[in-house]
Amino acid sequence: QDAIKQGGDIVITYKDDIATLDPAIGYDWVNWSMIKSLYSRLMDYTPGTPDLIPSLAETYEVSPDGLTYTFKLRKGVKFTNGREVVASDVKYSIERAVDPKTQGPGAGFFGAIKGFDAVTGGASTTLEGIATPDDSTVIFTLSRPDATFLHVLAINFASVVPKEAVEAAAGDFGKKPVGSGTFVLKEWTVGQRLVFERNPDYFVKDMPHIDKFTVEVGQEPLVALLRLQKGEVDIAGDGIPPAKFVEIKNSPEGADIIVDGAQLHTGYITLNTRVKPFDNVKVRQALNMAINKERITRILNGRATAANQPLPPLMPGYDKSFTGYAFDVEKAKALLAEAGFPDGFETILYSTNTDPQPRIAQAIQQDLAAVGVKAEVRALAQANVIAAGGTEGEAPMIWSGGMAWIADFPDPSNFYGPILGCAGAVQGGWNWSWYCNKDLDARAIAADSMSDPAKATERQAVWGKIFTDIMADAPWIPLTNERRVVAKSPRMGGSGDIYVDPTRVINYDAIFVKD
Amino acid sequence: MTFPTAAPTVLTVNKLCVDARTPEGLRRVLDDISFELKLGETLCIAGESGSGKSVTSLAIMGLLPKASLQIASGSIALEGRELSRLSNSAMRSVRGGDIAMVFQEPMTSLNPVMSIGAQLTEAIREHQGSQGNTAEAVALRMLDAVHITEPAKRLKQFPHELSGGMRQRVMIAMALSCRPKVLIADEPTTALDVTVQAQILKLMDELKREFGASIILITHDMGVVAQMADRVVIMQAGRIIEQGNALPVFNAPKERYTQDLLAAVPRLGAHAGTDGPPRVSPQIGEAPALDRAPVLTVRSLDVTYGKATGWLFGKKPPASAVSGVSFEILPGQTLGLVGESGSGKSTTGKAVLGLIPFTGDVVIDNCNIGGLSQRQMRPVRRSAQMIFQDPYASLDPRMAVGAAIAEPLIIHGLANKGERGDRVAELLRRVGLDPDAASRYPHEFSGGQRQRICIARALALNPKLIVADESVAALDVSVRARVLDLMLELQETLGLAYLLISHDMAVIERMSHNVAVMRSGRIVEMGSRRSVFESPRDAYTQALMAAVPIPDPALRHVA
Amino acid sequence: MIFLLMRRLVQTALILLGVAAITFLLLYALPADPARMIAGRSATAQTVANIRHELGLDQPLLAQFWAYLKGLTEGNLGRSYAQKTDVGALIAARLPATLILMAAGIFVEVLLGLFLGVIAAVRRGGPVDRFVMMASFVGVSAPQFVAALLLLYVFAVTLAWFPMSGFGTFAHVVLPATTLGILGAGWYARMVRSAMIDVLNQDYVRTARAKGLSSARIVFRHALPNALLPVIAMIGIDIGQFMSGVVVVEAVYGWPGIGQLAWQAIQQVDIPIIMGVTLVSALAIVLGNLVADVIAPLIDPRIRAR
Amino acid sequence: MRILKSMIRQPSALFGLAIVALVILMAIAAPLIAPYSPNEQMFDGLTLEGAPMPPSAQFLLGTDTLGRDLFSRLLFGARTSLVIGLVANGIAVTIGLLIGILSGYMRGLVGNALMRFTDLMMAFPALLLAIVLAALLRPSLWIVAMVIALVNWVQVARIVYTETRGLVERDFILAERSLGAGHVRILFHHILPHLMPTAIVWGTLGIATTVLLEATLSFLGIGVQPPTPSWGNIIFESQSYFQAAPWLVFIPGAVILLTALSFNLVGDALRDILDPTQRGRG
Ligand SMILES: Nc1ncnc2c1ncn2[C@@H]1O[C@H](COP(=O)(O)OP(=O)(O)OP(=O)(O)O)[C@@H](O)[C@H]1O
Ligand SMILES: Nc1ncnc2c1ncn2[C@@H]1O[C@H](COP(=O)(O)OP(=O)(O)OP(=O)(O)O)[C@@H](O)[C@H]1O
Ligand SMILES: [Mg+2]
Ligand SMILES: [Mg+2]
Numbered sequence A: 001q002d003a004i005k006q007g008g009d010i011v012i013t014y015k016d017d018i019a020t021l022d023p024a025i026g027y028d029w030v031n032w033s034m035i036k037s038l039y040s041r042l043m044d045y046t047p048g049t050p051d052l053i054p055s056l057a058e059t060y061e062v063s064p065d066g067l068t069y070t071f072k073l074r075k076g077v078k079f080t081n082g083r084e085v086v087a088s089d090v091k092y093s094i095e096r097a098v099d100p101k102t103q104g105p106g107a108g109f110f111g112a113i114k115g116f117d118a119v120t121g122g123a124s125t126t127l128e129g130i131a132t133p134d135d136s137t138v139i140f141t142l143s144r145p146d147a148t149f150l151h152v153l154a155i156n157f158a159s160v161v162p163k164e165a166v167e168a169a170a171g172d173f174g175k176k177p178v179g180s181g182t183f184v185l186k187e188w189t190v191g192q193r194l195v196f197e198r199n200p201d202y203f204v205k206d207m208p209h210i211d212k213f214t215v216e217v218g219q220e221p222l223v224a225l226l227r228l229q230k231g232e233v234d235i236a237g238d239g240i241p242p243a244k245f246v247e248i249k250n251s252p253e254g255a256d257i258i259v260d261g262a263q264l265h266t267g268y269i270t271l272n273t274r275v276k277p278f279d280n281v282k283v284r285q286a287l288n289m290a291i292n293k294e295r296i297t298r299i300l301n302g303r304a305t306a307a308n309q310p311l312p313p314l315m316p317g318y319d320k321s322f323t324g325y326a327f328d329v330e331k332a333k334a335l336l337a338e339a340g341f342p343d344g345f346e347t348i349l350y351s352t353n354t355d356p357q358p359r360i361a362q363a364i365q366q367d368l369a370a371v372g373v374k375a376e377v378r379a380l381a382q383a384n385v386i387a388a389g390g391t392e393g394e395a396p397m398i399w400s401g402g403m404a405w406i407a408d409f410p411d412p413s414n415f416y417g418p419i420l421g422c423a424g425a426v427q428g429g430w431n432w433s434w435y436c437n438k439d440l441d442a443r444a445i446a447a448d449s450m451s452d453p454a455k456a457t458e459r460q461a462v463w464g465k466i467f468t469d470i471m472a473d474a475p476w477i478p479l480t481n482e483r484r485v486v487a488k489s490p491r492m493g494g495s496g497d498i499y500v501d502p503t504r505v506i507n508y509d510a511i512f513v514k515d
Numbered sequence B: 001m002t003f004p005t006a007a008p009t010v011l012t013v014n015k016l017c018v019d020a021r022t023p024e025g026l027r028r029v030l031d032d033i034s035f036e037l038k039l040g041e042t043l044c045i046a047g048e049s050g051s052g053k054s055v056t057s058l059a060i061m062g063l064l065p066k067a068s069l070q071i072a073s074g075s076i077a078l079e080g081r082e083l084s085r086l087s088n089s090a091m092r093s094v095r096g097g098d099i100a101m102v103f104q105e106p107m108t109s110l111n112p113v114m115s116i117g118a119q120l121t122e123a124i125r126e127h128q129g130s131q132g133n134t135a136e137a138v139a140l141r142m143l144d145a146v147h148i149t150e151p152a153k154r155l156k157q158f159p160h161e162l163s164g165g166m167r168q169r170v171m172i173a174m175a176l177s178c179r180p181k182v183l184i185a186d187e188p189t190t191a192l193d194v195t196v197q198a199q200i201l202k203l204m205d206e207l208k209r210e211f212g213a214s215i216i217l218i219t220h221d222m223g224v225v226a227q228m229a230d231r232v233v234i235m236q237a238g239r240i241i242e243q244g245n246a247l248p249v250f251n252a253p254k255e256r257y258t259q260d261l262l263a264a265v266p267r268l269g270a271h272a273g274t275d276g277p278p279r280v281s282p283q284i285g286e287a288p289a290l291d292r293a294p295v296l297t298v299r300s301l302d303v304t305y306g307k308a309t310g311w312l313f314g315k316k317p318p319a320s321a322v323s324g325v326s327f328e329i330l331p332g333q334t335l336g337l338v339g340e341s342g343s344g345k346s347t348t349g350k351a352v353l354g355l356i357p358f359t360g361d362v363v364i365d366n367c368n369i370g371g372l373s374q375r376q377m378r379p380v381r382r383s384a385q386m387i388f389q390d391p392y393a394s395l396d397p398r399m400a401v402g403a404a405i406a407e408p409l410i411i412h413g414l415a416n417k418g419e420r421g422d423r424v425a426e427l428l429r430r431v432g433l434d435p436d437a438a439s440r441y442p443h444e445f446s447g448g449q450r451q452r453i454c455i456a457r458a459l460a461l462n463p464k465l466i467v468a469d470e471s472v473a474a475l476d477v478s479v480r481a482r483v484l485d486l487m488l489e490l491q492e493t494l495g496l497a498y499l500l501i502s503h504d505m506a507v508i509e510r511m512s513h514n515v516a517v518m519r520s521g522r523i524v525e526m527g528s529r530r531s532v533f534e535s536p537r538d539a540y541t542q543a544l545m546a547a548v549p550i551p552d553p554a555l556r557h558v559a
Numbered sequence C: 001m002i003f004l005l006m007r008r009l010v011q012t013a014l015i016l017l018g019v020a021a022i023t024f025l026l027l028y029a030l031p032a033d034p035a036r037m038i039a040g041r042s043a044t045a046q047t048v049a050n051i052r053h054e055l056g057l058d059q060p061l062l063a064q065f066w067a068y069l070k071g072l073t074e075g076n077l078g079r080s081y082a083q084k085t086d087v088g089a090l091i092a093a094r095l096p097a098t099l100i101l102m103a104a105g106i107f108v109e110v111l112l113g114l115f116l117g118v119i120a121a122v123r124r125g126g127p128v129d130r131f132v133m134m135a136s137f138v139g140v141s142a143p144q145f146v147a148a149l150l151l152l153y154v155f156a157v158t159l160a161w162f163p164m165s166g167f168g169t170f171a172h173v174v175l176p177a178t179t180l181g182i183l184g185a186g187w188y189a190r191m192v193r194s195a196m197i198d199v200l201n202q203d204y205v206r207t208a209r210a211k212g213l214s215s216a217r218i219v220f221r222h223a224l225p226n227a228l229l230p231v232i233a234m235i236g237i238d239i240g241q242f243m244s245g246v247v248v249v250e251a252v253y254g255w256p257g258i259g260q261l262a263w264q265a266i267q268q269v270d271i272p273i274i275m276g277v278t279l280v281s282a283l284a285i286v287l288g289n290l291v292a293d294v295i296a297p298l299i300d301p302r303i304r305a306r
Numbered sequence D: 001m002r003i004l005k006s007m008i009r010q011p012s013a014l015f016g017l018a019i020v021a022l023v024i025l026m027a028i029a030a031p032l033i034a035p036y037s038p039n040e041q042m043f044d045g046l047t048l049e050g051a052p053m054p055p056s057a058q059f060l061l062g063t064d065t066l067g068r069d070l071f072s073r074l075l076f077g078a079r080t081s082l083v084i085g086l087v088a089n090g091i092a093v094t095i096g097l098l099i100g101i102l103s104g105y106m107r108g109l110v111g112n113a114l115m116r117f118t119d120l121m122m123a124f125p126a127l128l129l130a131i132v133l134a135a136l137l138r139p140s141l142w143i144v145a146m147v148i149a150l151v152n153w154v155q156v157a158r159i160v161y162t163e164t165r166g167l168v169e170r171d172f173i174l175a176e177r178s179l180g181a182g183h184v185r186i187l188f189h190h191i192l193p194h195l196m197p198t199a200i201v202w203g204t205l206g207i208a209t210t211v212l213l214e215a216t217l218s219f220l221g222i223g224v225q226p227p228t229p230s231w232g233n234i235i236f237e238s239q240s241y242f243q244a245a246p247w248l249v250f251i252p253g254a255v256i257l258l259t260a261l262s263f264n265l266v267g268d269a270l271r272d273i274l275d276p277t278q279r280g281r282g
């Protein structure tokens, strides 16, 4: 391991433009880690791990019933506008994230806080469940126990922002961010680049390591990689396109350039349980045996491993011993015959239209054909696939690639509610299998009520069982767990984990320059 | 200036043969052409349309279209220097510098997007090496020399802003600006009215004296030949059939064709003292036309170009082309319409047939055509037809001639397929063309032949009225005489009425019962032929009469 | 002239109105729901409903359109759904880059097209002609992404004559403009060639030759201006054609224009941005045609007279 | 017959004709010629690292990124691409011709309305239309063809409009009117033939552009759906591999180029043959 060095300027590229740096609004993987670095929250994670640590909070206490959380704030933390961070800022920031006027996507995470419904329903503008008895104390009162609540306070939507700066920006806070994080936004040339400089007053010593990073947007990944090889770029944020991967991997400097790490990701095919013939569990099970996942990981140049359950291996609760459905064409055919489809059937497989998703869809299509299922591939723009998935009776099968679930925070519950629970099986929801098992839902609620930190391992086991049990009903075909590949220049130091941080994408706070 | 008795020879053409490439192989277009041009002399080349006059001049200039025409043998020498073998760049300095040319079509021979000044000065710069202001001064002097009004203003104008006569003057100025030794003028006045023609001929004569140039003048108008020529070359079918000094050729033509050519020349005043045109077929009795209803009545006709065209505020400043024109034509009679270029003759003709919007009354065959739609007009079209001024432009270049003549038959459903072929052949024969011509395309004919095709097309419907717009202007005299005879014969046999538009006073005199003289969109004088020709009242009419060339070199106007 | 200008202005306004109406209708016909795209995957139904309400998406289509038009008359293009910021500002920040790219692209294609078309016409039927026609086909059938990468690889990576990516200096614009111009140059070469062949057969070219002018002068001073008219008409059309090319080229060369903005907006169903870009590009097309109409009489005095 | 005969006389036209015939033949006989099924993703068609295979004896033109035989896909892709290049492009040119000619010929309200409609369509981003249609319709080859036709006619209409405007002013049209010819006859017998050169230029250049446009549409989800091959989507699927697997981009590119060029040679010859004023010229 290299010794950490302070200082250095680096250049990072992304294809997509940065939509916003407003923590209450930003919700895509590119701005996610930048927002993380611009602001601070009560809770955070140890870099490169899924381990929670207090951040803005100095200490915290959870009541035994799991309904009250009391935080003591660190003293002397300042926003970059110079004002000290106080308890009311925390309250304001969370209320702002929940307020319908903000149009933020993260409101739902705070559903357990008392008074949530009143705010989202428009009856009130303040959250009854947040109290600030003094400038350094925040007390949250929950309406139901929520074991993930500390994680919720660590996600971007819980970032603390100064009210006066929000108001001064007059609706443009996303372009003029003010926080108390590791970095400050120095320059933003729309469509071209953003320059972040270290916050000299950050409350953790020697954090961050680099002095400055420049994000260049609108950079085609292929070109970004060429520039990286020339030394113009330090991190190619979009990773290595398949067309280049083999070449780079086999090149002498390949090992230095490629960072390849596991992430909280599962790629899956949803089988719509409300559409014939997928309402028949035997059909769903049969298709689970029909897909040759080895070929798909080969198409992905080996940058993924085969999955057999919804949870990714890195997630607490993942069951290593579970084997799921093995690839077995004969058995699949037999099962289909048993279900009344000896000659297969015709169906439609949706996929997004960005490489390599249509190719994977075609690989799936070929495997399905081998058991007699003729699937028509529909490769559409992401928005259209999402729309089809959320419309009842519309999409029989969807390959989740490109929209797949990457966890917001490293807790198994994050993999259930919206995508497999009854709550998500509604018009416009994300449960594209339209799978609703009341029994499992009850078990999930029970598990999330086990908010006592002492019961954490027990809770994980409960969750793990939920996800393996769900496979009996086979609403999904879990396909792959993709690893994230980032390309960095040899001068960049640090372990792979901070470039493929499980809770951020790139941990700008932790990376450093070797020379 | 005095001429030595034996002037030196400037240009010698010796045994020149030119071939045309056709899909069927080479076709000889010029055969064994030899003649000489002496210093300070005017050589006129006359001959029927398609006889090779233009090709001869192009060959001298080295401008034969490479793709289709080539010199097969023979020589062209300028002051002893062989031109046909000169390199391209050497030929460039000859062109414009030593030999200049005025082309047959003044309308299209000037570049539409360059100012007159630019087009004039570039040749001067090219050949005299004079720069900027000097070149411009020369250009100005040249324009002055060709008697263009306001020459300084013209330099800045563009070709479309000038009338046909002015353009032709510009062409001449351009040709003479580098003081060439030889000036070739290919039908320089065909498209112009007589008064302008007279001015231009006079001008060329003046310039010849002034600049000491030799001139080759190509024309089919024997009147022009008589007025201008020192020597004459008569061509037929690609050969020279007769050449010699002007007076002997005119007085004692040796060849039969030359005799015909001269005999066919209409002479102004030849029909003095009669009311109608001469009868071609005496066996038919005189048709008393007077008590019959007019086949065409025009009352206070106004035509304005540039009406509102847009759907929102879009208006162009209107320009009145014809105003308050009234006349009528009885069946079997001819109204001759004369007037200077741009006076509105063609406009009147088109309006009468409802081809352009007009106000006023036009009654054809008892049917008022005002406001009729294209469909409603169709029956009327059978009784009234038009022969257009520009025969080439009025034929669809992508349609075989036979099909073009059959068009009216098909449109009006007059003949079935089999009959059509016969009818087309008959029509072609009638206008003096070989029925084989039916399968050829317009560009494969000479100007005169195309005009005959247009006449054949107009006749196909057996109309009662034909508007003939300069229909014989492009024809050489012998053919012209035949066509005029044909028109007269048709008038007698079919009772046709003509609105005959022409700038050729002799043609008007020969053909018309009544004559109308137009100027600036109005009729300035109208009456029976006899009254107009023998006692013109309007000053303009008198000027027209005086400008007509007389086809006898002995009676030249003194320039 | 004033009348003509007024008329064009009203026409332009009507065309833009039509474009706005069609685009609006089409976007609402899309099954994708912008509120859900914004809300993301963790949102509750209540959150989605709230967002929909805040965006005014729960109002009748006509009311929404009316509100949009009203905003337009005040010069307000609305707020982006995803970026929560003023669309006008977003477009204004990126438009200059795209305009520069387009202008440069048109310059390249016209220059290249004219050059190739003219030499092909002059050498009609010869090997040069055949080569040019072949090259124009290569240009027309080259996929732009590949063409862009190829140029980038040769001239920026291997030869390092130009920067690989970015915006700002003249060197930056060369490769993107060339990529954009290649396709058009193919079309122009063909158009110019046939127009030139036609013009070279005209009488006035013969007159020019009779004056003894050099072939260069005949071709460039006499023939070319006359052959230019159809080309100018094409330029107006081209601006519309460029839009899709711009998306690809901007992506490859990291060019900060509206192509990328539009592309992302389409992916996210960010309707105000799509509307804004559509209107701006429609305006550019109409203006392009206007410019073509203004240039034409400068070249051809006959049109001036009309 | 006359046309065919005169064509065979010109070497370049003969070459074009031969290639066109070959391509059409290959499209028809694809199942007989193709060594593999075009959609079969072969396990040995990819390297162990998942990279496509270069041309070899086993795979004549190499394989694509899913391990499918490129040669077989090109053969079958000819079917799609010919439909797009000929039918869709043909329809576009036809519509463009029709609307252009009508708006150029008709005066007054109808002509103006048609031209304003064309202006509107021109200002309207066609790609947007395609995207929406993609989302609304069930994609199929014929829908793609229709969309391409809808998108591409506009430019043709513009050019044809300008040309028609000029033609209408010509004297021979006036002459035709004086003969009593109806609008239909004038339009189709006298104006249309003069627009053939334009139509041929657009028709043949359009082949290449529409074949590529189809691929763009595929990418947006409205094109022919995977795994059906088309020349355009073969290129588009693998365009970023132009360095790693050049055969995937340049071979189909060359095929498109050659086909478009051949059609153009045939078109040029056809134009010269149909144009009597070109007779006897070089
Ligand atoms: N480009 C050409 N290709 C083939 N044949 C041609 C060409 N130009 C002229 N000819 C033929 O050459 C012959 C002579 O034509 P030319 O133009 O010299 O006639 P002309 O005497 O000038 O007639 P006009 O008085 O009608 O102008 C004609 O038979 C004509 O058909
Ligand atoms: N299409 C047109 N648009 C505008 N003005 C025109 C048009 N056609 C003719 N004019 C103008 O109308 C006037 C009359 O033209 P017209 O063609 O009738 O003359 P003309 O007497 O036939 O002359 P010429 O003997 O030269 O043929 C001229 O001033 C001419 O410039
Ligand atoms: Mg001639
Ligand atoms: Mg006239």
Ligand code: NI
Pocket (backbone or CB within 6 Å): C184, C187, C237, C238, C241
């Ligand atoms: Ni174009």
